[in-house]
Amino acid sequence: MYVCVCNAVTEDDVHGCMANGACTTAKEVKAACGWKPSCGSCTKRIHAMVSRFRTASELADALTGGPLPLAAAPEPTYAATVPEPAEESTSSNAA
Numbered sequence: 001m002y003v004c005v006c007n008a009v010t011e012d013d014v015h016g017c018m019a020n021g022a023c024t025t026a027k028e029v030k031a032a033c034g035w036k037p038s039c040g041s042c043t044k045r046i047h048a049m050v051s052r053f054r055t056a057s058e059l060a061d062a063l064t065g066g067p068l069p070l071a072a073a074p075e076p077t078y079a080a081t082v083p084e085p086a087e088e089s090t091s092s093n094a095a
């Protein structure tokens with residue numbers, strides 16, 4: 001859904017800016033999304049989104065002890081989820 005119709009900025013654009021940690025304020029989000037001043041009807045919406053995201057992020061950090069450093073994140077175990085390819089049987093088709 002569009003947050004700013006004038007600049008064609010979507011909710012995903014805003015969440016993407018904030019999720020990677022690059023933006024923590026509405027001003028930073030606007031700059032990152034290439035916002036140009038226009039009608040201004042989206043100002044309250046963007047401020048509300050930033051406020052909600054920050055509140056949720058701070059709550060998640062408080063409950064989990066903060067974001068994990070990259071070194072502490074476990075490596076994915078693909079071997080456990082992807083089965084080994086079956087070996088082809090040549091003896092049954094040889095006749």
Ligand code: FES
Pocket residue numbers: 003004005006007036037038039040041042043
């Ligand atoms: S809707 Fe964002 S400036 Fe118009």
